[in-house]
Amino acid sequence: MPDVGSDEAERERRFQARIDAGEKIEPNDWMPDAYRRQLVRMMSQHAHSEVVGMLPEGNWITRAPSLRRKQTLLAKVQDEAGHGLYLYGAVETLGVAREALIADLLAGRAKYSSIFNYPTLTWADMGAIGWLVDGAAILNQTMLTKCSYGPYARAMVRICKEERFHEKQGYELIAVLARGTPDQRAMAQSALDRWWWPTLQMFGPPDDASTHNEQLLRWRVKQMSNDELRQWFVDLTVPQAREIGLAIPDPELSFDEASGHWRIGPIDWDEFWRVVKGGGTCNRDRIDARQRAHDEGRWVREAAEAYAKKRQA
């Protein structure tokens, strides 16, 4: 009688050996259930974030103050739709249909990056989001291009190529404001004040409080911890703010000569969890908007299928 327990253990050992050898895991390869579940969770959260992320920026397309900014912002939000699409596609390689993923999002069963629960209150927020939020996302995504799961890594390579212009246009946008009229400068500083801390929280809870961290590192899904990524981001971004004359809203911010790192003050994790759990300004607006698009689009999706069916008959 075959020993199922040791069969499973042998499979897991071989799987880990492939990971350790730097091999990519592809959709039809054997993988532990936990690995599959983690990837479905990560990739779908990432996909939902891209799609929900279209809303805070989409909010300002109709008010963009120049033709160039209008087109750039529309192109950026269009890219985000594309990224959502690539990522839903990556989840689908693990056998989960897009319909199910969308149903989970709308029912509140799925998470998306909580940064998008904050409101975009001024035009300068478009700069802050591109510079900070996309800047943070790029670091995470660059790391994920090395992810052990093939389809996710490949989607990340494609996304990283496209993301480069997002961060640049955001930084340029806010830089122009920072050296503009007094009103524009104030607008830029206000945006930085409101988006700095939530962006730092995007990297997730500190390593000692993060449940999935160790396992994801062992499976080479991630290559860096939350805190490492956060520090990387701070070190890149503080000089950028100083370059354009904007102040990071952190009275404890200081440069540590010994390590060469910028040290930040304490992050308010209570606030983070409050927003994640539904207490942000826009949580309900975001899901409401997606629900409406979904509901109002149903007759369209059905019509297209009805047409196709008639042609097959």
Added chain:
Amino acid sequence: MNASVEELLALADDRLVLGHRLSEWCGHAPILEEDIALSNVGLDLLGQATRFLELAGEREGRGRSADQLAFLRDPTEFRNCLLVEQPNGDFARTIARQVLFDAAALPELERLARGGDAELAALAAQAAKESRYHARHTRDWFVRLGDGSEESHRRMQAALDFLWPFTAELYAGRGELRAELETLAAQATLELPGDPDFPASGGRRGTHSEHLDHLLSEMQCVARAHPGAQW
């Protein structure tokens, strides 16, 4: 013979307003693929508008940039047709608006591309190339919605009925439009409406519907709030 500033503004404003309307769909379309497709059309139109505005500003000779023309003119100075300022409505109305617009715009762009105004001809040729792709996509939707479900057929016919009177501004002779769209409508199992008693017009003279002012208030508010600022 060169096009007049008024003609250039009409070309530009049609595309600026229509591009703006299409951008309103981004994040709210029936499916992700369509968020991307409609944004694509919107981006092309905004690009075309920018180039036509730049040319108009040059020829006008008053030193107005494309941005100044876009963000600082009042509604009565806009020369877009009434069709493009109509709100998006449902997806059927957006598709009908696009099909009707491109059916008129494409022949006009092709004519300008062969015309004697060399600078304009180059812009028109590029715009025609893009419009051909737009028309392909929206006509495919026109047929799928017309001949899809009962509900989509009803919505598509209603959209066509509502927007048809606005086509008067785009066509010299109504017969042209009918001929152009008859085959398409038949494929879509839709009926082209009868000629209205009172075809809508006025956009080319700056007499717009109430929709344009709301659209421009939104579009121009940030630019107008910071006079002289760079973006």
Added chain:
Amino acid sequence: MTSEDSQWPLWEVFVQEKTGQPHEHAGSVHAPDAELALQAARDVYARRGPVVSLWVVESARIAATAPADAASFLEPGPEKIYRHPRFYSVPKAGKSGKKP
């Protein structure tokens, strides 16, 4: 009235960037039919160019090897080295002729 939602069937997209190159798998799109699948593929995967050709095929129609097959189905084995050009040593004169 059903609460079921369809996001349309899944299609795989293959992109050829330059003539002479093979078509490479770029990803997937959802579409109700082939024409809209091609347009979606163009909008999603050929927006930044360069692309000279696109193929789309319904994912359900793709036949693929399974990993379990790999050993018997796919591995060439070291025994059949006669299929590799390196296996053959030819005298110098046979290697190349001057082009006319």
